[in-house]
Amino acid sequence: MPGYVITYFPLRGRAEPIRLLLADQGVEWKEEVLSEKKWKAGEVGLKKTTVFGQLPQFQDGDFVLFQSNTILRYLGRKYGLYGSNDKEAALIDMVNDGVEDLRMKYAGAVVQHELGPEKYIEELPNHLGPFERLLSQNSKGGGFIAGNKISYADFSLLHTLQNHLDLAPDCLKSLPLLSAYVKRMSSRSKLQAYLESEARKNRPILPKD
Incomplete structure (x- = not known):
């Protein structure tokens, strides 16, 4: 199985289209959840290693990508979701x-x-x-x-x-x-199963106050 890891906040946010794509394609991934409060306060060491100081981070084994639309295009190529020409x-x-x-x-x-x-x-x-x-x-x-x-x-x-x-x-x-x-x-079918999952339901659209 692909060693995919999404590192993001406990939100849907910029990572959600990536999750939707993977779920629809029947691909599993792991989540590494970061506290947005600690991230903004600079208490998370990962921020210094990100290319643009932003999340999500996407890992495909040893390959690491940032920028959500770039990640989508990468996966689009891998799974035949980028047109025929x-x-x-x-x-x-x-x-x-x-x-x-x-x-x-x-x-x-x-x-x-x-x-x-x-x-x-x-x-x-x-x-x-x-x-x-x-x-x-x-x-x-x-x-x-x-x-x-x-x-x-x-x-x-x-x-x-x-x-x-x-x-x-x-x-x-x-x-x-x-x-x-x-x-x-x-x-x-596969996307519906994800949309109805507890993991999805427990991720808010916006940060909680």
């Missing part, structure tokens, strides 16, 4: 970059309180609309976010949409393709 790979990267932009808007509103959740929720249809249109181009909306084959970008999008549904349960009401997409992805 350079053009498909580029489209998958494009979509994932769009998800990253959405994630940053979410963080600005919900974590940094730059805009405020209420205003952000009001503007959500504009932010989510591009993903609805992308889905409409694939199997009449019944495919995946970057074609008819699942890719690493689907796990980024699913995680981000789940966060938004927690924030605003009705946010996909006017976006039927995205709504069906979340249900379709969440019902994939």
Whole structure:
């Protein structure tokens, strides 16, 4: 079995799309959980060894990676989740970059309180609309976010949409393709088993006060 280890805080956060991908592919991994309080206080020696002073850290045996999207791309290549040619790979990267932009808007509103959740929720249809249109181009909306084959970008999008549904349960009401997409992805047998696991349920979306 692969010797995968994810080192992160006791949160879903940036590590969650990685977990979703591994779970969906039926791959096991270990978790090394760090206290966010100790990390911020500089009490964890690991911080000095990280490339950019950030987590998650991903270990594949002796190989160590940082940056969550880089980790996703690495696993995408390993498990055939990166398209069939350079053009498909580029489209998958494009979509994932769009998800990253959405994630940053979410963080600005919900974590940094730059805009405020209420205003952000009001503007959500504009932010989510591009993903609805992308889905409409694939199997009449019944495919995946970057074609008819699942890719690493689907796990980024699913995680981000789940966060938004927690924030605003009705946010996909006017976006039927995205709504069906979340249900379709969440019902994939191995992924569903992870989503219903205690380990997943016990990881909060945001740090607890």
